[in-house]
Amino acid sequence: MNETRHRVTLTVNGVLREATVPGRRLLSDCLRHDLGLTGTHVGCEHGVCGACTVLLDGEPVRSCLTFAVTVDGHEITTVEGLARDGELSPVQRAFAECHALQCGFCTPGFLCTVTAFLRDNPAPTEEEALEAVAGNLCRCTGYQNILKAVHRAAELQTELRAERQAELRAERQAELRAERQAERQAELRAEEDR
Missing domain, CATH: 3.10.20.30 (Beta-grasp domain)
Structure with a gap:
């Protein structure tokens, strides 16, 4: 059939x-x-x-x-x-740094779960992190390093946000300087034309 x-x-x-x-x-x-x-x-x-x-x-x-x-x-x-432009996501980096995997079979599910969790709760408590990963089973790790990885990923995401904000501020300051310089040059040309 x-x-x-x-x-x-x-x-x-x-x-x-x-x-x-x-x-x-x-x-x-x-x-x-x-x-x-x-x-x-x-x-x-x-x-x-x-x-x-x-x-x-x-x-x-x-x-x-x-x-x-x-x-x-x-x-x-x-x-x-999860990775962007060849760079591991903060969650992937944290799992590697904290040795939060052994056989790796459960890891893709944990990575997706934790990615969504930290998007909604960027600074979880220990209890919130435990509850977030409790729906995923791991037979190898004992979960301790997985929990460490959740908190490390939160730290990495905070650091990345701070870096991005600093980059945006620097770009905006450069734009303002360029605008002021263009305005000054226009004023100088106007004075020369008088």
Whole structure:
């Protein structure tokens, strides 16, 4: 029996992608098999372990519980999309710095979960960080370094925001200097023309 196939269009990691999938194709399988993005891992296939977590319009979802046809037209961010311009995201850097991974199977789900969490709560308490990662299972690390990584990522994001603000201030000051210099030159030319 031939199952009806559906064309889905997704923006995945900032790139418009299309796939033709059966109605029962899970988002995790669509990402891995149809789009070749194998960073999303499939663990329990029951929505319990969190290894398959991706961001759907910025919110963490279990891709093993989500049908691909239900997210047609939406934006998906997978672990492959967290880095920008070849630079690891603050969350990725923190996980590496804090040795918050061992076998790495659960890591993509943690990275997506923590990315969304820190966007909404940039300075979490220990209890808030623990609650944020409690829905993702890890069999190797004991979670201590994962919790350290959450706090380190928060620090890195704060540092990045401060650097960006300083860069913007410097750019604005340079623009103001250039405007003043242009105004002064115009005044000098006007005086010469008199």
